[in-house]
Amino acid sequence: MTSYRIPFDVLENFSRDVLIKIGVEPQHAAVVADILTESDRRGHETHGIGRLKPIYYDRVKKGILETAVKYDIVKETSTTAVIDAHNSLGHPISKIAMQMAIDKAKQHGLGMVVCRNSTHYGIAGYYTSMAAAQGCVGMCGTNARPSIPPTGAVENMLGTNPLAFAFPTDEDFDFNLDCATSIAQRGRIEQYVRENRPVPAGWVIDDKGQPCSDAQQVLTGLTKGTHALLPLGGAGEELGGYKGYGYATVVEVLSASLSQANFLRALYGTKPDGSAGPIELGHFFFAANVEAFTTLEEFKKSAGDIMRELRTAKKAHPEDRIYVAGEKECEAYHEQIKLGGVIIEPANQKAIDAMRAEQGLTQYVFPWDAKQDVPITMTEEKPNLKVCKYPEGAVQNMCLDKSMYVGDGCYHACSCHVRK
Numbered sequence: 001m002t003s004y005r006i007p008f009d010v011l012e013n014f015s016r017d018v019l020i021k022i023g024v025e026p027q028h029a030a031v032v033a034d035i036l037t038e039s040d041r042r043g044h045e046t047h048g049i050g051r052l053k054p055i056y057y058d059r060v061k062k063g064i065l066e067t068a069v070k071y072d073i074v075k076e077t078s079t080t081a082v083i084d085a086h087n088s089l090g091h092p093i094s095k096i097a098m099q100m101a102i103d104k105a106k107q108h109g110l111g112m113v114v115c116r117n118s119t120h121y122g123i124a125g126y127y128t129s130m131a132a133a134q135g136c137v138g139m140c141g142t143n144a145r146p147s148i149p150p151t152g153a154v155e156n157m158l159g160t161n162p163l164a165f166a167f168p169t170d171e172d173f174d175f176n177l178d179c180a181t182s183i184a185q186r187g188r189i190e191q192y193v194r195e196n197r198p199v200p201a202g203w204v205i206d207d208k209g210q211p212c213s214d215a216q217q218v219l220t221g222l223t224k225g226t227h228a229l230l231p232l233g234g235a236g237e238e239l240g241g242y243k244g245y246g247y248a249t250v251v252e253v254l255s256a257s258l259s260q261a262n263f264l265r266a267l268y269g270t271k272p273d274g275s276a277g278p279i280e281l282g283h284f285f286f287a288a289n290v291e292a293f294t295t296l297e298e299f300k301k302s303a304g305d306i307m308r309e310l311r312t313a314k315k316a317h318p319e320d321r322i323y324v325a326g327e328k329e330c331e332a333y334h335e336q337i338k339l340g341g342v343i344i345e346p347a348n349q350k351a352i353d354a355m356r357a358e359q360g361l362t363q364y365v366f367p368w369d370a371k372q373d374v375p376i377t378m379t380e381e382k383p384n385l386k387v388c389k390y391p392e393g394a395v396q397n398m399c400l401d402k403s404m405y406v407g408d409g410c411y412h413a414c415s416c417h418v419r420k
């Protein structure tokens with residue numbers, strides 16, 4: 001089966017409309033759809049639209065995730081707040097919580113807001129980006145279903161617990177370090193299952209401490225507790241696995257102990273009878289107003305100077321490239337915008353088809369609905385540039401390579417095909 005590139009606005013509108021159909025308020029559905037699509041725009045496809053189903057859609061359908069976004073502020077000071085999210089969708093609550101932290105930082109220098117009884121919030125870096133865009137240093141993290149074993153153990157206990165930091169710079173992107181505290185996160189294993197690829201050595205151990213390369217076995221084993229995703233640094237102490245384990249523990253404590261949220265084994269999401277139950281998590285969001293320390297201009301210049309000096313490091317091979325955190329996401333964003341959307345693989349096409357059929361969203365037509373290839377018309381040809389026009393009724397842009405999507409045609413230096 002073929003993968004197709006789908007424009008971001010189509011995916012975002014589809015995700016929003018699916019969520020509205022299953023009972024989510026339009027303004028909250030729009031936030032979830034934006035954050036899922038933003039993950040794809042940044043190249044974090046493991047946490048993008050591909051997770052609408054099985055995670056959010058299926059959990060709402062099973063009645064283990066609330067569609068109404070309700071929350072209470074249970075404790076508040078000028079610089080802190082504790083939110084109870086009552087098993088609501090994690091993305092809208094997290095956006096509200098990070099904005100509260102930023103507002104407090106803007107007024108008092110620092111702000112920290114924690115949530116309990118919230119649910120999976122997607123990419124941590126979305127929320128730290130909000131802080132950087134508003135002149136703050138942002139930090140956030142969340143706990144998650146058990147995945148990481150403590151160093152020396154084989155039982156998965158800690159979530160893949162992402163920890164993200166962002167701040168503005170005078171470069172054309174904000175620094176944003178946004179990653180799990182495990183070597184690979186669950187979304188990556190799901191991706192390896194979809195692509196039928198073996199899991200690389202060093203990512204996983206089973207309950208005998210042995211490696212396992214079968215992605216499906218790992219995914220099932222994570223839920224059963226027979227497999228674990230190793231912390232940053234890997235197994236044992238030799239390569240510093242205890243550092244990743246330590247950072248995952250910091251995230252667990254900041255997510256759970258300040259807000260009095262659930263932690264570790266309580267996040268398996270299984271009821272005593274073995275059926276799926278809610279996974280109510282904790283998150284923390286922190287913002288520091290740069291202007292409380294120095295001018296924003298001085299901060300950005302200094303941070304940018306650090307980025308630029310890092311890039312001057314002597315390289316092992318001239319062709320190697322030195323990146324700083326946030327740079328790849330910025331490039332992916334521009335590249336994907338230029339290419340006109342995100343590649344949707346066959347497994348994700350099936351999930352989209354199932355949601356479309358169940359919710360009667362027949363107004364959405366995707367390229368894989370097309371029955372036959374039809375020729376495209378070249379309207380202009382220059383060296384390395386063809387301007388082509390799609391025939392009437394052609395379904396979406398299906399150019400899968402470096403092309404510029406322009407309405408009903410594309411500019412490209414390759415051959416692409418269109419289906420009807």
Ligand SMILES: NC(=O)c1ccc[n+]([C@@H]2O[C@H](COP(=O)([O-])OP(=O)(O)OC[C@H]3O[C@@H](n4cnc5c(N)ncnc54)[C@H](O)[C@@H]3O)[C@@H](O)[C@H]2O)c1
Nearest residue numbers: 122123124144160162176177178179180185323324325326
């Ligand atoms: N909600 C959850 O429970 C949860 C759990 C785990 C991960 N996640 C999310 O999944 C996403 C992916 O996580 P991941 O652990 O796979 O991330 P990853 O391993 O892809 O690392 C991404 C980070 O590393 C930086 N980076 C990549 N290559 C670099 C290089 N060569 N030099 C310098 N920096 C570089 C990126 O800019 C980015 O900040 C994140 O958005 C994370 O928040 C969410």
Ligand SMILES: O=C(O)C[C@H](O)C(=O)O
Nearest residue numbers: 144145160185186187188
């Ligand atoms: O899937 C989870 O529970 C957490 C996170 O999104 C991950 O991919 O590891």
